[in-house]
Amino acid sequence: MFNPYNAKGLMKAAIRSENPVILFEHVLLYNLKERIPDEEYICNLEEAEMVRPGEHVTILTYSRMRYHAMKAAKTSVNKGYDPEVIDIRSLKPFDLHMIGRHIVF
Template sequence: MDRDPHVCVMGEDVGHYGGSYKVTKGLADKFGDLRVLDTPICENAFIGAAMTGLRPVIEVHPWDPDGCLLDSLQRQRFDESRENPVILFEHVLLYNLKETIPEEEYICNLEEAEMVRPREHITILTYSRMRYHVMQAAKTLVNKGYDPEVIDN
């Protein structure tokens, strides 16, 4: 949000309350009420915001298995020159984990898997919350003399 003034956060209670899981805590204070917007869940409004040039980040919970948002995306005709929408599914049990992150700005490449532990005996492919379980399993394998590689996709 520091880099792009068109990015805004929209969703239920994402403003000063900080979201249901507190993942947007502090954003309203930092970026203001015009960029961190408490809204009802209204897929068409989110799509409309994107069509006007905004880059909305939407907190939707729990994920709607009927795919109302996906249906809205499919029905809209986007100009080929616009960036494609990105949908990121997060595991709710990861929200309370604390990690060390770099102080300087960094960008995650969404088109490549992350090589978490490069080694040679066995390759374990994982994603989301299972990464933490796999890393524990990798430690066990190392203690037994194996050298597992871990890739987070």
């Protein structure tokens, strides 16, 4: 879930939601820095985020593991693989629709 853009967008979505929302923040991500837009925006609490499109394998990630999954994806690209990375961002509701479109059994 966490990069500064998502942190702001998901927090705003949680505040505006009519449903109860628990937002977990990983303390080791507090030092991340990123420019975020000045314009108004919110992120959808119900949708996973396609962080990196790819062809060979799908990596599902959540919270701090997004950072590690992106490092692993970069290493994989250097070895000739093309992984996609999906940040599920929310455990409930769980975006089974996006995940189902990208996972092949």
